Amino acid sequence: MDAPSEHLVDTIARTIGFSTVSRDSNLALIEWASAQLQALGARCRLTYDSERRKANLFASLGPEQPGGVVLSGHTDVVPVDGQTWDTDPFRAEIAHDRLYGRGAADMKGFVGAALALAPEFVANGLRQPLHFAFSYDEEIGCIGVRDLIADLGHAGIKPDSVIVGEPTSMRVVIGHKGKHGYRCTVRGLSCHSAYAPQGVNAVEAAAEIIAYLKGMARRFRDRGPHDALFDVTHTTVHTGVIRGGTALNIVPKECSFDFEFRHLPGDDPTALFEDVRRFAEEHLLPEMQRVDPASGFEWEVLSVMPGLDVASESTPARLALGLTEFRDIGKVSYGTEASLFQQAGMPAVVCGPGSIAQAHKPNEYVSLDQLAQCEAFLRRLMQRICG
Numbered sequence: 001m002d003a004p005s006e007h008l009v010d011t012i013a014r015t016i017g018f019s020t021v022s023r024d025s026n027l028a029l030i031e032w033a034s035a036q037l038q039a040l041g042a043r044c045r046l047t048y049d050s051e052r053r054k055a056n057l058f059a060s061l062g063p064e065q066p067g068g069v070v071l072s073g074h075t076d077v078v079p080v081d082g083q084t085w086d087t088d089p090f091r092a093e094i095a096h097d098r099l100y101g102r103g104a105a106d107m108k109g110f111v112g113a114a115l116a117l118a119p120e121f122v123a124n125g126l127r128q129p130l131h132f133a134f135s136y137d138e139e140i141g142c143i144g145v146r147d148l149i150a151d152l153g154h155a156g157i158k159p160d161s162v163i164v165g166e167p168t169s170m171r172v173v174i175g176h177k178g179k180h181g182y183r184c185t186v187r188g189l190s191c192h193s194a195y196a197p198q199g200v201n202a203v204e205a206a207a208e209i210i211a212y213l214k215g216m217a218r219r220f221r222d223r224g225p226h227d228a229l230f231d232v233t234h235t236t237v238h239t240g241v242i243r244g245g246t247a248l249n250i251v252p253k254e255c256s257f258d259f260e261f262r263h264l265p266g267d268d269p270t271a272l273f274e275d276v277r278r279f280a281e282e283h284l285l286p287e288m289q290r291v292d293p294a295s296g297f298e299w300e301v302l303s304v305m306p307g308l309d310v311a312s313e314s315t316p317a318r319l320a321l322g323l324t325e326f327r328d329i330g331k332v333s334y335g336t337e338a339s340l341f342q343q344a345g346m347p348a349v350v351c352g353p354g355s356i357a358q359a360h361k362p363n364e365y366v367s368l369d370q371l372a373q374c375e376a377f378l379r380r381l382m383q384r385i386c387g
Helices: 006-016 027-038 104-123 144-155 193-198 202-223 269-291 315-321 338-343 368-385
Strands: 043-048 055-061 069-074 093-095 098-100 130-135 161-164 172-176 178-187 236-244 254-263 296-305 329-332 348-350 365-367
Touching (some): 006 027, 006 104, 006 368, 027 043, 027 055, 027 104, 027 130, 043 144, 055 144, 069 104, 069 144, 069 338, 069 368, 098 104, 104 130, 104 365, 130 144, 144 338, 161 315, 161 338, 172 315, 178 202, 202 236, 202 254, 202 269, 254 269, 254 296, 269 296, 315 348, 365 368
Parallel strands (some): 069 130, 069 161, 172 329
Antiparallel strands (some): 055 130, 172 348, 178 254, 178 296
16 A cells, blocks of 8 residues: 655644644634745635634635636534534644545645645745645535635736545546525414314414425435436425424424535536425425414524536646546545636646545544545646646
């Protein structure tokens, strides 16, 4: 098995040592990374959240000219609450040819590898810009990177290619699903359950909509459309949270539930939402309002993430394929920041060490072989843009 350099492993371990759970600040890691890059002569830009507790870092090495390549990753990680770990999740440990720690796969392995090799990029003489984009709050809706991208737009910075290092086992990913999340709140009319027909049962109305959503999920599963490059080949529909009712002998006045569409790039999530809303308001609302005209539905958008759909002949796809050991391309069902870069006119692909199957789990790890492949990938990039 190939082994990564000691310096690369040490740098990744340092990034894992910063506890950057999304609910907490990431400033310690961002300030440390910024100092490392500034020492190499990097031009650094920081964009903060509204409370200035978190920040994005965009750093540029090499000549000040248009274009260049971005190495992109998020710095936040998911919580370890309720998980049983065999090691300290915020102290990297090596065992069984694996590097363990929260974020090892998702995605401090890539962030640390990029930082570790930055001095070598500089020493070999960059012929075009090399950018580093490190964001906050990716895990709760790709929040931070939106400000980073907006700042680049205002500054007129437009790279040629973005490589987002989410864990893909170092395969090049040119597409992922979009995600639209919603909350429906049902307003009913409360009464004693012995007189249930005199009330409007918000839980039952919610249940009918959820059943309709399940029917949509089955239709996509059975009829498609399907895209064989995705690991889950069709659009999925999912209800994840429901809240309602106070006691069995009370007809519930209110119920809310959260649902999402993870859609193929060709499917229109707005049309899917309108299908659900139309069912509720045409088939359920008249019966509800015959009992109580004030009953009804409220709809709230929780999250919007566009899908990624990049041509295999695009600049970043051809670049990344030339740097990997693999010639095949793929698509994934989870979302990434790549689609937001792509939407802003900065072509992006996804390629990074580790497996998404390890992400968010206790004893999260990335194999040393994957880190060695990532190091080789970055050294091939070095040969392309340096010297």
